[in-house]
Amino acid sequence: MLPGTDAPRLPLLQRTWDYLQQECDGDLSTVPLSCFCLMTGFIDSVTFSACYIWCAFQTGNTIQLALALARLFTGPYPRQLGFQEPDQQALCSLLSFLFGAFVGRIGDWWGPRKRGWLISGTLIQAGFTLAACLCAVYGAQGSFSGPRGSPSWTNPLGFAALGFASASMGLQAHLGTRLGSQFATSVVLTTIWVQLIGDPKLFSPHAPIKTRDYKALAIFMLFLGGLFGRALDGTIGAGNTFAVGAGLRLLIAISWWWVPAKKATPP
Template identity: 75%
Template sequence: MSTPLPPPDLASASTSTALSLPPPGVAPPPPPLRQRIYDHLHAECDADLSTVPLSIFCFMTGYIDSLTFSACYVWCAFQTGNTVQLSLAIGRLFTGPYPREIGFQMPDQQALCSLLTFLIGAFIGRIGDRLGPRRRIWLICGTFIQAAMTLAACLTALYSEQTSFAGVRGQPTWTSPLGFAALGFASASMGLQAHLGTRLGSQFATTVVLTTIWVQFMGDPSLFSPRAPIKSRDHKALAILMLFLGGLIGRALDGTIGAANTFAVGAAIRLLVAGSWWWVPKKVKKEQGSVKQG
């Protein structure tokens, strides 16, 4: 016959539990600094509260585009035009006046370079899909990679020793291998930026293609409403304004200090944006399954 187990010592158990809890009215000690930093970096940023970094992303779109368009008539962030240009280049191989031009001309080669490197930059953004596309650590690292690409564009444009401005249409600059590298690095940075903007899913869209934003802005039901703020309207207007200012300031600096130094300023701006993600509030998840009170 088995011997019955002795009853648990409830008094000792309650005493140990009471000792492990903090005294009433005293807050529990905060977690270690390393744990707090880890939790902060791996928290998801709130896209609706990311107005500052995303608006500067739009600024950088106009800023970088002004440099590449001035040098070789290529919009490194707007790949629709480059895609159509390549289709026209292929079409010239089969139709057109004689003698037909065999091979891509220099503007077509630069458009192809911009498109391919833009896609490479967007593909690099898949790293964030594994880490978490809205996590703070990826937004910081992804923006830092953009800064590194912009700095690489600065160095290659500097050592190419070519002018920052093209001649007439069909006579672009940045025709050397280093010039192509400058265009490629600039386009790759925009591809990665577009990937980050797409994954955040904010009113700023991709921060690169503003055609959709223009249409949505003009069709917004609250377009003429005097009430403010209205996120769906105001953020789109801010994106358009920042892109315009980016192109204006980029072209002004390009004509004053040259493309290489203007790229360097752009890299510094991207570093500041990378640091700004630290202060973006984390996304607060809404409670599900709340019971309605009747």
């Protein structure tokens, strides 16, 4: 190359690959991570309306399985020795959530903060949500349950819809955890509530305060997602609501393209 001449540009494919290999800055990922919190409320509103299962909050499902086991040894009498449908759904949700989180280990191999994995992982979530949509539609069961002991989604396709929805949340939680931002996992909002209330600068008039404002945003987006999801569920049904959710996840995947790369730490 002659002195004073510009270096030749790399081919488009190479430049695209290099861009996808960049690590995204978790502190500057506010838009996709806040949308993850929105999706937590959105998906949970659908599954809870159908079968009283919070597919993103697995603490309750774990305790429900413990209660099912304890029921074998205690009252009320006569004892119910069968594995009740609500307990089966809790187990389905828990195992599917863990499967989704396990899929996230692909990102550990690729690079958990690399743009390519964040886009791909979110697209996989969209695929899981779309699969939940198809299962809910062809399962031909109602979007709303009856009394506590009479949930909907009791046929195989209903269980599959719950499983795919839970798997999408498990993978989302894995992506959120690896980014290590103020949004935490984007799923376990109990921790965020405690951190918000315990923030020393909770009542500080100065703004912005990242530790406070981002947590408040996460809680607001969760609430908004639940409100939005339930409104759609009651209008167009669970299957179509999942379809909207898949579309939202697609938009979130695209948004990772514009998240700034993490700056190299000076030696």
